[in-house]
Amino acid sequence: MKILFVGDVFSKLGRETFERNLRRIKENEKINFVIANGENVSHGKGMNEGHYKWFLNQGVNVITLGNHSFQQRSIYNFIDDVNNVVRPYNYNDVAGKGYATINYNGIKITVFQMIGRVLMDESVSSPFEKTKELLENVESDIYICDFHAETTSEKIAYGYAFDGKLTAVLGTHTHVQTRDARILDNGTAFITDVGMTGPLDGVIGVDKTIIVDRYVNNGKHRFEPQEAGKTQFCAVILEINDLTKKATKIDTIYVIE
Ligand SMILES: [Fe+2]
Numbered sequence: 729m730k731i732l733f734v735g736d737v738f739s740k741l742g743r744e745t746f747e748r749n750l751r752r753i754k755e756n757e758k759i760n761f762v763i764a765n766g767e768n769v770s771h772g773k774g775m776n777e778g779h780y781k782w783f784l785n786q787g788v789n790v791i792t793l794g795n796h797s798f799q800q801r802s803i804y805n806f807i808d809d810v811n812n813v814v815r816p817y818n819y820n821d822v823a824g825k826g827y828a829t830i831n832y833n834g835i836k837i838t839v840f841q842m843i844g845r846v847l848m849d850e851s852v853s854s855p856f857e858k859t860k861e862l863l864e865n866v867e868s869d870i871y872i873c874d875f876h877a878e879t880t881s882e883k884i885a886y887g888y889a890f891d892g893k894l895t896a897v898l899g900t901h902t903h904v905q906t907r908d909a910r911i912l913d914n915g916t917a918f919i920t921d922v923g924m925t926g927p928l929d930g931v932i933g934v935d936k937t938i939i940v941d942r943y944v945n946n947g948k949h950r951f952e953p954q955e956a957g958k959t960q961f962c963a964v965i966l967e968i969n970d971l972t973k974k975a976t977k978i979d980t981i982y983v984i985e
């Protein structure tokens with residue numbers, strides 16, 4: 729089977745490029761299952777109820793979040809009632825769930841998210857310890873981890889730590905696609921960062937004039953999405969052997985329009 733994972737969909741331009749590209753890729757590549765990171769879908773910060781429904785209308789099976797999980801208040805209206813929205817598993821005492829197990833034609837696909845601790849909120853539980861816990865408690869044929877972290881080293885170390893135990897480790901959060909997609913020695917499909925889906929001309933999605941002003945002039949304007957210019961669509965396609973449930977291939981997609 730083929731699983732498409734789309735990197736952080738960012739605000740209006742992200743939704744537009746997502747709509748333009750998803751249907752074509754699904755048809756051309758015969759995609760069976762779609763996962764999208766939605767932590768930036770609503771004005772760059774979180775996912776509101778309307779955009780959750782928009783993802784479902786696009787045919788997305790599971791939506792992952794990240795450090796922006798709870799920035800739209802309306803997420804509390806539904807996150808505890810649905811089984812296809814995933815926030816970081818190693819968050820403690822928050823709403824929602826850290827994994828989703830979906831039965832796809834008799835194959836159990838578990839999608840979960842861990843958040844890194846390096847250069848992020850370090851009060852969360854260890855993603856390494858919590859992954860061991862999850863593997864002991866959640867039975868599945870396929871495990872796909874969205875590892876939402878800032879540093880390349882933490883993501884790469886995590887990939888090696890669970891090589892052979894997870895089907896895929898797909899990095900998100902830095903919004904820049906890395907060129908290291910590969911199958912690790914024991915069979916885990918890995919990429920340090922899938923990249924983002926949204927404006928190309930901002931600074932990881934945010935209006936470039938605001939961010940440049942921060943660095944150059946110590947500016948204090950609040951973040952607004954980049955709403956004009958080119959777009960990027962970043963994703964990976966995983967090929968999984970239906971019998972062995974092992975990943976056989978990971979290909980990147982990077983579309984600039
Ligand atoms: Fe993001």
Ligand SMILES: [Fe+2]
Pocket residue numbers: 767794795796876900901
């Ligand atoms: Fe993030």
